[in-house]
Amino acid sequence: MADQENVSRSTTLRLSEIFASLQGESTRVGLPTVFVRLTGCPLRCTWCDTAYAFKGGESVSLESVLEDVASHGLHSVCVTGGEPLAQTACLPLLTALCDAGHSVSLETSGALDISAVDPRVSRIMDLKAPGSGESARNRFENIALLNARDEIKMVLADEADYDWAKARIAEYDLAARCTVLLSPVAGKLDPARLAEWIVRDRLPVRFQLQLHKVLWQDARGR
Numbered sequence: 595m596a597d598q599e600n601v602s603r604s605t606t607l608r609l610s611e612i613f614a615s616l617q618g619e620s621t622r623v624g625l626p627t628v629f630v631r632l633t634g635c636p637l638r639c640t641w642c643d644t645a646y647a648f649k650g651g652e653s654v655s656l657e658s659v660l661e662d663v664a665s666h667g668l669h670s671v672c673v674t675g676g677e678p679l680a681q682t683a684c685l686p687l688l689t690a691l692c693d694a695g696h697s698v699s700l701e702t703s704g705a706l707d708i709s710a711v712d713p714r715v716s717r718i719m720d721l722k723a724p725g726s727g728e729s730a731r732n733r734f735e736n737i738a739l740l741n742a743r744d745e746i747k748m749v750l751a752d753e754a755d756y757d758w759a760k761a762r763i764a765e766y767d768l769a770a771r772c773t774v775l776l777s778p779v780a781g782k783l784d785p786a787r788l789a790e791w792i793v794r795d796r797l798p799v800r801f802q803l804q805l806h807k808v809l810w811q812d813a814r815g816r
C-alpha cells in the first residue's frame with residue numbers, strides 16, 4: 595500500500611480537463627460519468643472533435659487526479675483524450691481508478707497496444723475507417739485482445755467507410771467478440787442513411803449518435 599501511495603505521488607500526467615457529464619457514447623450512454631481527458635494524440639483524424647486536447651493542459655500528479663475524480667461523487671469514470679495511452683502514466687491511472695472502486699472505461703484510438711491495460715477496464719477501441727485519414731494506423735493485433743467487456747467503435751464519413759466497416763466486421767468476426775458501435779461523422783454522413791444501411795444489411799452492430807452533441811453541440815466540458 596505504501597508503494598502504491600508513492601507511485602500515486604510520483605507519477606505525473608498531462609491533463610487537459612476533468613469534468614462530470616453524461617456519457618455520450620458506447621453502451622454506457624446516458625450514465626452520469628466523470629471524464630478524465632489526457633493531453634496529446636499521435637493521430638490526426640480528419641474529423642477529430644477534440645483537437646484542443648492535442649497540446650497544452652497541465653502536469654498533475656496521479657494522486658491529484660484521483661482526488662479530483664473522487665470529488666465528483668460518481669461511480670463511472672471515462673479516461674479519454676486525445677489518445678490517453680500515448681502517456682505511459684495512463685496505465686497506473688487506470689489501475690488506481692479501478693482500485694478506488696470506480697467502473698472505468700478507456701477511449702482509445704486503436705493505434706496503440708492495449709495489452710497492458712488493467713483487465714477491469716472496459717476498452718472502447720476505435721477502428722479508423724479510411725475517411726479518417728488514419729486507417730493505416732489501425733493496430734489490428736489489438737482485436738485478438740478484446741473481450742465481452744470491451745467495445746469497438748467505428749466512425750464513418752461516407753458509404754465507402756460503411757463498406758469498409760462491414761468488411762472488417764466480417765473479416766474479424768467482430769460482433770462475436772464484443773459490441774460493435776457504428777456512428778456517423780457529424781455533419782458529413784446523414785445519420786438516417788447509416789441507420790438504413792445497417793437495417794438493410796442486418797448488420798450485428800449498435801448504431802449510435804453522440805448524445806453530448808445532441809444535448810450540448812460541441813461545448814467543452816460537456
Ligand code: SF4
Pocket residue numbers: 635636637638639641642643644645675676677703
Ligand atoms: S485518435 Fe481521437 S483524439 Fe486523436 S486525432 Fe483521432 S479522433 Fe482526435
